[in-house]
Amino acid sequence: xxxxxxxxxxxxxxxxNLRAYRQEVLASNIANADTPQYKAxxxxxxxxxxxxxxxxxGGALQMNQTSMRHIQGEPGAPYNADLKYRSEYQGAVDGxxxxxxxxxxxxxxxxxxxxxxxxxxRTRLGDLRTALQATx
Amino acid sequence: xSLSNVFAIxxxxxxxxxxxxxxxxxxLANADSIVGADGKPYRSKQVVFKAVxxxxxxxxxxxxxxxxxxxxxxAAPMRQVYDPSNPAADEKGMVSMPNVNVVEEMVNMIxxxxxxxxxxxxxxxxxxxxxxxxxxxQ
Numbered sequence: 540x541x542x543x544x545x546x547x548x549x550x551x552x553x554x555x556n557l558r559a560y561r562q563e564v565l566a567s568n569i570a571n572a573d574t575p576q577y578k579a580x581x582x583x584x585x586x587x588x589x590x591x592x593x594x595x596x597g598g599a600l601q602m603n604q605t606s607m608r609h610i611q612g613e614p615g616a617p618y619n620a621d622l623k624y625r626s627e628y629q630g631a632v633d634g635x636x637x638x639x640x641x642x643x644x645x646x647x648x649x650x651x652x653x654x655x656x657x658x659x660x661r662t663r664l665g666d667l668r669t670a671l672q673a674t675x
Numbered sequence: 676x677s678l679s680n681v682f683a684i685x686x687x688x689x690x691x692x693x694x695x696x697x698x699x700x701x702x703l704a705n706a707d708s709i710v711g712a713d714g715k716p717y718r719s720k721q722v723v724f725k726a727v728x729x730x731x732x733x734x735x736x737x738x739x740x741x742x743x744x745x746x747x748x749x750a751a752p753m754r755q756v757y758d759p760s761n762p763a764a765d766e767k768g769m770v771s772m773p774n775v776n777v778v779e780e781m782v783n784m785i786x787x788x789x790x791x792x793x794x795x796x797x798x799x800x801x802x803x804x805x806x807x808x809x810x811x812x813q
Contacts, residue, residue: 556677559677559678559804560677560737562677562678562681562801562804563677563678563680563681563684563737563738564737564738566680566681566684566685566738566797566801567684567726567729567737567738567739567740569685569688569793569794569797570684570685570687570688570739570740570741570794570797571688571724571726571739571741572790572793573692573695573724573741573786573787573790574724574725574726574741575723575724577726577739580737582737616736616737617677622736622737639793643793646797646800647800650800650803650804653804654804654807657807657808657810657811660811661810661811661812661813664811664812
């Protein structure tokens with residue numbers, strides 16, 4: 540029974556974790572808006588979630604390790620999200636590629652999507668509660 | 676917990692931006708200080724930002740905070756002003772004034788305060804999201 544409840548909510552849980560991680564990445568972009576040579580990063584939410592749900596990881600390539608002693612590559616992003624660099628919109632002399640308007644818009648959108656997921660989870664839990672009460 | 680990392684990231688940006696605001700304030704305050712602590716005219720100072728990995732457990736890719744890596748002194752030539760009555764004037768009557776560019780510093784100040792505001796708003800959003808997350812199951 541519990542595992543069924545878990546699978547019921549696992550998609551939303553993964554989606555929420557990914558949204559929270561994207562929030563973190565976008566916050567980093569905003570925080571580094573004045574850092575020389577900083578390159579803005581982001582990942583595609585829909586593709587990553589699709590890959591995770593299909594059991595393929597997030598889409599980022601992993602280094603193949605055939606021995607225990609092989610070093611690992613970059614520490615992976617949560618769910619192996621494929622972090623990409625944003626293409627430059629308007630070049631800056633200091634090499635920074637953060638466009639504040641884009642970042643702020645994406646940040647607001649992502650926050651709204653996260654709240655949507657919270658609402659969905661609450662509704663789903665309410666449904667499950669109703670179902671449980673009906674059987675007792 | 677990703678959302679609490681947002682606090683660390685934006686918090687580091689707030690610290691960095693207020694350090695920048697501090698240097699701007701001291702540059703503007705000393706725009707006419709002919710004699711500094713070392714006996715020479717005050718030199719304009721600028722902070723240098725650096726991106727640093729943030730968050731617990733080995734820092735996930737993409738979560739970068741900001742740190743002030745160094746404070747550099749401007750190498751621009753001193754402003755020369757003709758003022759023979761000044762005790763610090765040389766034999767030609769010229770006085771070396773600090774190389775602070777007041778216009779540049781004002782622009783710097785506005786930019787720093789805008790970035791500060793941006794990061795405060797990011798923090799507020801993260802806080803609202805976390806509070807909302809806590810209501811799940813109620």
